[in-house]
Amino acid sequence: MLYNLSMHERVQDITPEKPVRRITRVVKVGKVLIGGDALIVVQSMTATKTQDVEATVGQIKALQAAGAGIVRIAVDSRRDVEVLAEIRERTDAVLSVDLQENWRLALLVAPYVNKIRYNPGHLHHHERDKSVRDKVAFIADAAANHNCAIRIGVNCGSVDPELANRFGDDTISPMVESALEHCQILDGLGFDRYVVSLKDSDPKKVVEANRRFASLMPDVPLHLGVTEAGLPILGEAKTRLAFFLLLASGIGETLRVSLTVPNRLKTLEISTGYQIIKDVFEGKVPQTTFGETEGFNLISCPSCSRVENEAFVDLAERVAETSAFAREHQIDVAVMGCRVNGPGETDRADLGLWCGPTHVNLMQKDKRLGAFTYEEIIPRYKEALNRLITERGES
Ligand code: SF4
Numbered sequence: 001m002l003y004n005l006s007m008h009e010r011v012q013d014i015t016p017e018k019p020v021r022r023i024t025r026v027v028k029v030g031k032v033l034i035g036g037d038a039l040i041v042v043q044s045m046t047a048t049k050t051q052d053v054e055a056t057v058g059q060i061k062a063l064q065a066a067g068a069g070i071v072r073i074a075v076d077s078r079r080d081v082e083v084l085a086e087i088r089e090r091t092d093a094v095l096s097v098d099l100q101e102n103w104r105l106a107l108l109v110a111p112y113v114n115k116i117r118y119n120p121g122h123l124h125h126h127e128r129d130k131s132v133r134d135k136v137a138f139i140a141d142a143a144a145n146h147n148c149a150i151r152i153g154v155n156c157g158s159v160d161p162e163l164a165n166r167f168g169d170d171t172i173s174p175m176v177e178s179a180l181e182h183c184q185i186l187d188g189l190g191f192d193r194y195v196v197s198l199k200d201s202d203p204k205k206v207v208e209a210n211r212r213f214a215s216l217m218p219d220v221p222l223h224l225g226v227t228e229a230g231l232p233i234l235g236e237a238k239t240r241l242a243f244f245l246l247l248a249s250g251i252g253e254t255l256r257v258s259l260t261v262p263n264r265l266k267t268l269e270i271s272t273g274y275q276i277i278k279d280v281f282e283g284k285v286p287q288t289t290f291g292e293t294e295g296f297n298l299i300s301c302p303s304c305s306r307v308e309n310e311a312f313v314d315l316a317e318r319v320a321e322t323s324a325f326a327r328e329h330q331i332d333v334a335v336m337g338c339r340v341n342g343p344g345e346t347d348r349a350d351l352g353l354w355c356g357p358t359h360v361n362l363m364q365k366d367k368r369l370g371a372f373t374y375e376e377i378i379p380r381y382k383e384a385l386n387r388l389i390t391e392r393g394e395s
Pocket residue numbers: 301302303304305306307308336337338339340341342
């Protein structure tokens with residue numbers, strides 16, 4: 001382990017009076033440059049249903065007007081691809097597409113976007129007889145033929161299962177290893193127009209994973225993010241803490257702040273991103289320390305077009321209110337909008353809720369406590385939370 005962030009490391013130990021940016025190679029994404037001496041690019045993702053073209057174009061324009069350098073869109077089906085062509089015609093924003101298991105869609109989306117994000121952990125599900133290398137080669141080919149960049153987007157909730165098993169309780173090494181493995185694959189294919197992200201919902205792990213990766217691959221631009229950071233106040237605090245430590249030491253060429261907010265407030269992700277950058281470069285130290293993010297911890301995804309029910313943001317807020325009495329307890333609760341990253345993230349939390357179209361799945365680690373309607377779920381969640389506190393002898 002090259003870096004070990006001590007529990008006692010306080011953010012005050014690093015005062016970025018003059019943060020010195022490292023110089024990575026430059027990755028061109030449409031008209032935007034990431035890396036080199038370019039300004040840090042702030043980006044976000046649409047949370048409207050991709051097939052609702054009107055709403056999606058409206059959100060892209062709002063994000064662009066707020067200063068988003070790149071806007072990401074989720075594309076999961078051929079129907080999503082068809083509307084992507086229409087979306088492309090109606091905006092000049094620099095677009096990135098978010099692929100999940102369906103890696104073959106890369107060929108269909110590449111003509112309409114400037115960057116393709118794939119998650120290495122999701123390349124193990126479809127067509128298992130085909131090697132991961134061949135799947136990456138397919139994506140890289142599509143990107144190269146259509147002038148697209150790539151993001152290798154490693155996510156803690158969906159890391160390569162073989163790497164996760166190999167490292168046991170160490171959840172940082174599998175992320176770093178996965179990113180390194182995919183850099184090697186792309187380098188071997190002669191494709192160097194890529195950036196990397198290593199996201200976790202724990203800001204401390206984000207700092208360590210990114211520092212370790214940056215020390216090993218200093219030339220590769222990093223996209224920073226604390227995934228599922230949560231509702232605005234705590235979500236911003238966690239993100240600010242991680243970004244402060246990374247940006248102050250020169251790491252981070254582009255970033256996204258993930259906040260659980262309704263669609264009308266989505267531009268908050270952009271304004272918060274710019275504010276954090278400004279504060280870091282003005283030497284303002286965050287008020288929160290890692291220790292303060294370690295009591296009751298609510299993780300919630302920022303939602304995207306895959307969200308199963310629009311009641312999700314309201315659900316996350318109701319879970320936060322219901323949990324107020326437990327704030328002194330060391331408990332992680334994850335509230336997730338769909339099954340894509342939902343089960344992975346809820347398995348890691350003490351209690352988890354992941355949304356289906358009509359029901360919410362209530363989990364205690366990987367044990368399913370039941371599926372309840374959006375009306376029924378809160379009392380059931382409160383029962384489970386009380387039971388957990390009692391079982392731990394903390395009531
Ligand atoms: S968990 Fe699902 S809804 Fe939430 S951001 Fe991830 S993919 Fe989107």
